[in-house]
Amino acid sequence: MMEELRLAEQKGYSVHLSLTDGTAYSGIVSLQIPHKKLRLKHTEGIISIPFQEIRHCSTLIPVPF
Numbered sequence: 001m002m003e004e005l006r007l008a009e010q011k012g013y014s015v016h017l018s019l020t021d022g023t024a025y026s027g028i029v030s031l032q033i034p035h036k037k038l039r040l041k042h043t044e045g046i047i048s049i050p051f052q053e054i055r056h057c058s059t060l061i062p063v064p065f
Contacts, residue, residue, distance in 0.1 A: 001057050005029055005038065008059045015040075017049065018056040025049075026060070 008015045009029050016026045017040065027042030037050045 001054065002051075004057055004059050005031060013062070014060040016058045016060060017054055019049065019053050020055050021053070 005015065007013070009031050012028065014026055015029050016024065018024045025040055025042050025047070027040045030039040030041070032038060032048075036052070037048050040047050040049060
C-alpha cells in the first residue's frame with residue numbers, strides 16, 4: 001500500500017481510500033511518513049488520516065485517449 005501511495009503522491013494521481021470505520025474518500029494525497037498519516041485533499045476539504053485506519057487503497061490513474 002505504501003508504494004502505491006508514494007507513486008500517487010509523486011505523480012499527482014487521485015486515490016480512493018476505504019477506512020476501517022466504513023467511510024470512503026477520493027482525492028489527492030500528501031504523505032506525512034514521520035507522523036504515520038497522510039493528508040487527503042478531496043471535494044469537501046483536507047483531512048488527515050492515520051495509516052492504520054486505511055483498510056483499502058486504489059490509485060486512479062488517468063488514461064489519455
